[in-house]
Amino acid sequence: MDLYRATFAGSLLLNGALLFQSHRSRRADNNNNPKSDPATVKDEERSEIDKESLKKLKWRFFPIYLLVNAADWLQGPYIYPIYKDRNILILALTSCFFEGSLFLFIFFKFPALKLSHKLSGSTDELPFGLIFAILMCSMMFGSLLYKHVSTSATPLPAQRILTATLALAAMCFFVPGHFRDERITLWCFCIFELCCGVYYPAMASLKGKLIDDGSRASIYGILRIPLNVFVVLALSTTKEGRVITIFIIVIVLIVIFHNDKSASTALLPYLPVLPSSQGASKASSWLRERMALSEKSWAKSVELRGRMAATHPSNPQVPFFPTDFLKYPFTIWDFFPATWTCPHDVQRVGRLGDGGKWVCGMSIYESLPAPRENVEIRQTPKGGPDEGLVIYSFGINAESSFEAEMLERIPSARIWGYDFSVEGWGPQIAATYRDRTFFKKVGLGKTNKHESSPPFWTLPSLMQSNNHTYIDILKIDVEGSEYDALDTMMDAFENTRTAAGSSVLPIGQVMIELHLGDGVHLDGPNAGANVDFGRFRKWWERLEKMGMRPAWMEMNLFAVTLGNQKSDPRCTEYVWVNAKDERSVLWKA
Template structure:
């Protein structure tokens, strides 16, 4: 028997197209899987799919991103060979006087934030200098307790205040030898100040806090031990170049062998200038790869355009960049399905 087509469809071909399209869409909806296993196309909303996806959706997403990150590492090695061919022969900042036209690059082009956080990424704190990009803080905020460490206050605490406001279980430990307290965003609000702890100490690669020390210097491991902490949920570091040796020591203290760096995520301002000792590519690359071997993966970056504008000149380089890192190791809220 042939297909019987209603007369109305023969008289109005547009209706025929509409019916066909509707039929195709309905078929796709009815035959599609109940939910995607992992959504990797966007940073927004992934955390809300946990009830639809498999029970291991977070860990699956992290594993898939690790594969993609491995591809980026190969691309970086190829870029080093192109401009090097070894790290020791790569210039951190290339100018047209050094290379033919079309071969310009910066240090930061080698270190792109290619790891995608499997949760919502958002900027907390004031717009402009002060705010930071964080991964999945809605998951951290659900914990009964969370620990925040902040190095470099400079009388501006909008980021720390935003974290405390979002999670009543969070407390923040702040360190900065150049000021005597947190910024007004915390100091002016008793509810936040009661969950904040400030010390005029310097983060360092050594412990030098004898009574005559000025300023007192502490390693991150020593501060955690003094505070009886075994884990930091959010670590913010903005210490004007001292981050290199301090964080290298942090990695050495905790992640040797199969150890896990005790931090969930890190918001870091990097100051890659000559005076820091890490203005050359090879030295910087060794330090960066040390973080990577410890499980730290950059998921966001933001240039500090405020200072670029302040010190603007024809030869000004972008020395300061904000990076946000996720620790893919350990068992914590951002990488483990046990926290769903």
């Protein structure tokens, strides 16, 4: 019996001796208890009988008790999500096998290098300190590489990075297992350490998306159990010469789960395709609650709108900017406040002042992956499922700071721009992003007038020409033509219904500047002067009926501040989000 077996046997004997001594001490305590009188003896005898009955009852129901507790434990808040959610289960297996292989690698790397060194015929001692430093540098390089790839202009999803890392790690052990060359072994081990540097941030990113914050620490602790079991079994049953085989089998088992052709069976598919049942359900519930609160606030403002309009004797011909403030303390914009709160972040995009826009859910758009093929937008672009984030921009006027920042921050963004008054985009868009833009010198109109000068197109016609059925973001500043243009859009999609049967516009979000006159002199020279209160309200409420909700508003005071005479605030910027839209990425987040 060698040293290790003798030590193991000795530890078993010592533990057995301690258990036997404890048992003898309890027996001795029971025998030394005094018995005072017959009544006490009878009570003790009765107690012994009760204990015997209780012992029999315990042994009879002990298996059932174990099953009930096991079922309760498996249905707990930390175990249940692991085997219920396929993504978390696959992450658990990946963590177990890859990190287990890493622990085995730590134990066997130097023996493997010594074996390769010996087979090369060299008798020199290996520089273990230098080798360790090389491997640590390789891991650091892997971490830097992940940061570079994940934050580039076209970032790769963590799922794809991790799958490629696992495949490369498998090759790092497959090659030295067949080619017993010292240099190949060292270089493969360096690449494996590089894979480890990529693995940890990629795995942390996926765990953060899949596992809820409240249970993350407990689930992480549970995931360590199979990892430790795997390492103990592997170390206790594996000899030095068989470690390469173990590495290959384990990591190949992880990689074969991956099927890149089908997202539904992929090892780590894109999260929007196969979301976490726990995390997604909580996010979906939170989103529904936020939207319900916003809808309630908006509905109240609609009710107040009707009441306030009824107070004016000329309703529905209410002047936009009444002169008698004490009698009618409101303007047109007070009837249509932004009472629907965006449930996501709201960020300013583009320059401050005129030209910049507020965007609901900017971080959601930024997180979208770029299309697989970054195809340059041609003069006759073709839309499709890989089009990316589709943005239409009407009214450019040589100021494109909004579009430039959207292109810079959203790798998936593709922008179609239209303006009959300029020759192209403003200088703000860098040349590196021009391949994701398209410009046409036409105006947005109520009807198609392709042969006129300048030519005018309707929004549905432009969508059809581009082979688009949906617009994620619509930016529109067309100096009063917005009313007729959007009327045509609503006419075209009046019969487009949601699953609930409601009419809905195929637009996710709108940034629009509205232009009006005074609501009284309908033949005035100002943009939108031909629109009165009745027309505006009907137009606005039709948009609301088709899903649009005012989430932000900003007064454009240039109409007030420019010039020497008093002027009314006739221009206002609005952000509408489509609350009924079932295709918007904002509601899938």
